[in-house]
Amino acid sequence: MAVLVTGGAGYIGSHMVAELLENKIETVVLDNLSTGNREAVLCDRFYEGDIKNSSDLDKVFSENEIDSVIHFAASSLVGESMSNPLKYYNNNVCGTAVLLEAMIKYDVKNLVFSSTAAVYGETDAIPITEETPVNPKSPYGETKLAIEKMIDWTARSSGINYISLRYFNACGAHKNGRIGEWRTHETHLIPLILQYSRGLRDGFKVFGNDYDTPDGTCVRDYIHVIDLVKAHTAALVYLKSGGKSEIFNLGLGNGFSVLEIIRAAEKVIGQKIKYTVSERREGDPAVLIASNEKARKMLLWECKIKDPVEIIEDAWKFYLKHPKGYN
Secondary structure, three states: EEEEOOOOHHHHHHHHHHHHHHOOOEEEEEEEOOOOOOOOOOOEEEOOOOOOOOHHHHHHHHHHOOEEEOOOOOOHHHHHHHOOHHHHHHHHHHHHHHHHHHHHOHHHHHHHEEEEEHHHHOOOOOEEOOOOOOOOHHHHHHHHHHHEEEEEHHHHHHOOEEEEEOOOEEEEEOOOOOOOHHHHHOOHHHHHHHHOOOOOOOEEEOOOOOOOOOOOOOOOOEEEEHHHHHHHHHHHHHHHHOOOEEEEEOOOOOEHHHHHHHHHHHHHHOOOOOOOEEEEOOOOOOOOOOOOOHHHHOOOOOOOOOOHHHHHHHHHHHHHHHOOOOO
């Protein structure tokens, strides 16, 4: 029996595929390559297709014996979701509805869903637990929360068992540098720093230095992508062992400020990072840190990589091997 990874050509999806293959788990990938990279897919059983197209799903499910789905396929840029919300409802919510219909049709019972900490919105809760009230501040966060609810209602009527994993700041890259984080329109802090250091960006901005934090810059919870995908493997084991449907936060449980990340990057690349300070971005809370206690206890999982220098070293390996990203 195989695991289907939707969005398996994306950043986290491609690392999930590598993790499954390393564990000798039969793996099938479906991705429409709108933002993913075929070069990042280390699996031979690749289908270029869209989760919104039932015919694409029929082909995948009918040609493979699939018993579980790990669902990453989605549009995921907060800013873009504000300017084009219908794209996010169409791709994320409607696409997942078609996927769930296919799972029911082919009697696939196990689903691990890639959700996000964006469902919490702005909150003063530190750390954020799974019981923290949800209040998304973007269509991206709203669609992920809508999918969580849709999966739950569908599970009650269909017998699907699911895990929803709410990520905090995914970062880093595979230890061998073969795959990593690369987007045409980058918004994440660490790849922005590395792209700037490679001369791929003209300037680097820090948004706000007057927050109520030790150095005045935002503090975020950075979880290495390798730890992140291992949590998905643990979630699959949990479901296949008879565990009930649950929601888990995935984070380090500790935070680093923007300036701490910049200093860590300077150690790795051996050069000073010149930056300018701009005004705060609307909706940026001062501190966002996850409680990962529930995942540690129930999934028997924990973060192994906790040093931002090690995280950036792994990301840097990828940039050295792929100076202009994937082909």
